[in-house]
Amino acid sequence: xxxxxxxxxxxxxxxxxxxxxxxxxxxxxxxxxxxxxxxxxxxxxxxxxxxxxxxxxxxxxxxxxxxxxxxxxxxxxxxxxxxxxxxxxxxxxxxxxxxxxxxxxxxxxxxxxxxxxxxxxxxxxxxxxxxxxxxxxxxxxxxxxxxxxxxxxxxxxxxxxxxxxxxxxxxxxxxxxxxxxxxxxxxxxxxxxxxxxxxxxxxxxxxxxxxxxxxxxxxxxxxxxxxxxxxxxxxxxxxxxxxxxxxxxxxxxxxxxxxxxxxxxxxxxxxxxxxxxxxxxxxxxxxxxxxxxxxxxxxxxxxxxxxxxxxxxxxxxxxxxxxxxxxxxxxxxxxxxxxxxxxxxxxxxxxxxxxxxxxxxxxxxxxxxxxxxxxxxxxxxxxxxxxxxxxxxxxxxxxxxxxxxxxxxxxxxxxxxxxxxxxxxxxxxxxxxxxxxxxxxxxxxxxxxxxxxxxxxxxxxxxxxxxxxxxxxxxxxxxxxxxxxxxxxxxxxxxxxxxxxxxxxxxxxxxxxxxxxxxxxxxxxxxxxxxxxxxxxxxxxxx
Numbered sequence: 001x002x003x004x005x006x007x008x009x010x011x012x013x014x015x016x017x018x019x020x021x022x023x024x025x026x027x028x029x030x031x032x033x034x035x036x037x038x039x040x041x042x043x044x045x046x047x048x049x050x051x052x053x054x055x056x057x058x059x060x061x062x063x064x065x066x067x068x069x070x071x072x073x074x075x076x077x078x079x080x081x082x083x084x085x086x087x088x089x090x091x092x093x094x095x096x097x098x099x100x101x102x103x104x105x106x107x108x109x110x111x112x113x114x115x116x117x118x119x120x121x122x123x124x125x126x127x128x129x130x131x132x133x134x135x136x137x138x139x140x141x142x143x144x145x146x147x148x149x150x151x152x153x154x155x156x157x158x159x160x161x162x163x164x165x166x167x168x169x170x171x172x173x174x175x176x177x178x179x180x181x182x183x184x185x186x187x188x189x190x191x192x193x194x195x196x197x198x199x200x201x202x203x204x205x206x207x208x209x210x211x212x213x214x215x216x217x218x219x220x221x222x223x224x225x226x227x228x229x230x231x232x233x234x235x236x237x238x239x240x241x242x243x244x245x246x247x248x249x250x251x252x253x254x255x256x257x258x259x260x261x262x263x264x265x266x267x268x269x270x271x272x273x274x275x276x277x278x279x280x281x282x283x284x285x286x287x288x289x290x291x292x293x294x295x296x297x298x299x300x301x302x303x304x305x306x307x308x309x310x311x312x313x314x315x316x317x318x319x320x321x322x323x324x325x326x327x328x329x330x331x332x333x334x335x336x337x338x339x340x341x342x343x344x345x346x347x348x349x350x351x352x353x354x355x356x357x358x359x360x361x362x363x364x365x366x367x368x369x370x371x372x373x374x375x376x377x378x379x380x381x382x383x384x385x386x387x388x389x390x391x392x393x394x395x396x397x398x399x400x401x402x403x404x405x406x407x408x409x410x411x412x413x414x415x416x417x418x419x420x421x422x423x424x425x426x427x428x429x430x431x432x433x434x435x436x437x438x439x440x441x442x443x444x445x446x447x448x449x450x451x452x453x454x455x456x457x458x459x460x461x462x463x464x465x466x467x468x469x470x471x472x473x474x475x476x477x478x479x480x481x482x483x484x485x486x487x488x489x490x491x492x493x494x495x496x497x498x499x500x501x502x503x504x505x506x507x508x509x510x511x512x513x514x515x516x517x518x519x520x521x522x523x524x525x526x527x528x529x530x531x532x533x534x535x536x537x538x539x540x541x542x543x
Contacts, residue, residue, distance in 0.1 A: 038244050038271045040263040044138060045069035045251040046233050047088065051255055054095065056086040058121045058129055065135040071132070073138040076123055078149040083107040084123035096120065125151045127161045136139070141171035151178035166208050170519050176202065180374050186231060189213060193221030193354055206230050206304055211239065212332030215352055219247045237262035242340035245271055280385055283357065287383045287391045288406050290338050295395035295402040298379045302397040310371050317439035319367045324348050326364035327384035331381065335359055354387050358486040364379070380466040381526040382491030390511055392492030394470040403496055411473055412501040418473050418500040425458040425478055425527035432532065433468035433480035434461055442483035442520070443541025451535045469493035472523045473500035479524035479532045485515040494523070503529040504507030507537050
């Protein structure tokens with residue numbers, strides 16, 4: 001890889017000149033008590049100082065610089081007449097109350113929005129504001145045309161402001177077409193570390209990743225490849241210290257003051273190890289509150305975000321959408337902010353290492369329904385401790401419901417305690433839910449359908465295994481079965497059934513905790529469990 005060389009208006013913030021450069025930067029003396037030292041990461045001010053002044057404005061930049069941010073990240077878009085301005089969104093609505101796309105509005109009209117110093121600045125104004133300051137500028141871009149305008153603006157700047165670039169690969173390629181030696185930070189959205197081949201196109205100085213994708217292995221590999229590692233967006237002390245201990249080189253934050261103070265205190269007092277492992281009750285209480293908030297965030301996002309991209313995975317019927325990936329990334333980030341040491345397994349991005357705690361997430365259970373406009377999907381989020389389910393939530397975006405459970409504390413729906421009685425229930429007139437095995441019937445499906453029909457019981461296939469199981473906990477349907485248990489898809493729902501007083505069964509009989517992974521399982525109302533289990537196991541045998 002070639003070194004990042006300063007060009008007109010652009011001074012490199014990092015170098016990829018040698019394989020050892022980034023890792024060498026992390027070598028620091030041991031502390032007085034003999035423990036390895038940790039070098040505090042640089043702080044990157046996210047959109048300036050948005051908790052103090054309006055994001056991406058000159059006052060926000062000024063505050064971030066005064067707080068000691070070594071790098072100030074800004075977002076850049078172009079106006080209709082080709083002026084590079086500081087703005088994150090495609091439209092002016094969220095920040096400035098104008099629903100138009102900024103690319104459709106001339107600079108003279110954009111400049112009139114806001115009042116006083118709280119206005120949309122030009123990129124060249126931000127460069128001039130930081131000229132002669134110790135803070136560098138990191139320009140974040142998503143669109144290739146915006147990138148061309150921004151790069152030409154920087155190329156024409158004659159001051160000394162240091163500049164680096166981050167964002168979508170197509171935007172970074174556009175920057176390089178104007179500034180061949182620009183300092184580029186590579187966006188990384190994977191739990192797998194980069195390889196040398198991944199770096200060939202852009203020869204970046206820095207790997208730039210959401211905290212959702214931060215792992216010790218990624219930091220180790222990136223440094224071995226000569227890359228610095230920058231992580232975003234961290235606003236609290238615990239995850240900031242955790243990231244510093246992993247060896248990240250910079251942290252992007254909305255709160256430079258608070259994160260900087262936490263890192264300074266850690267450097268002064270010794271980088272803290274956790275004094276004691278929190279109790280199960282402490283973890284469960286915090287986790288339940290977090291999972292509840294996440295569930296409502298996912299409901300809002302899933303309802304409001306239209307599906308714009310559909311891909312296939314294992315076969316043409318196995319779909320994944322941009323909503324699946326965006327929801328999972330959001331949830332991973334939210335969990336990492338509160339529990340940075342926990343492990344995580346998600347449907348779309350796989351496994352991240354951690355301690356004895358592990359979260360399981362299916363961001364959209366029922367993706368085929370979502371992709372086809374059928375409003376019957378859910379999110380499943382479950383925390384385990386030592387392999388035992390501890391907290392689970394199921395979010396139903398289309399009913400606006402959150403079903404939640406905590407081991408030993410029961411299950412609730414909208415503050416209503418869910419409790420299934422043990423009064424005997426006939427199968428006649430009842431509904432049992434099931435799901436296909438992928439897009440095909442599971443072995444014994446036909447026999448199960450016929451046996452239930454003989455008992456005047458109706459079988460339903462709705463398209464979300466999570467909801468098929470969770471609805472039984474809410475008293476909606478007398479039972480449900482799925483062909484193969486997976487904690488990603490079914491962990492939260494199984495905990496809901498247990499805590500609501502329902503019965504969870506494998507073919508051999510009732511189970512506590514999770515059923516065996518990969519094996520069929522059944523959940524049932526207590527008053528119908530024996531009969532339904534007999535019908536189900538007979539069908540499995542026939543299949």
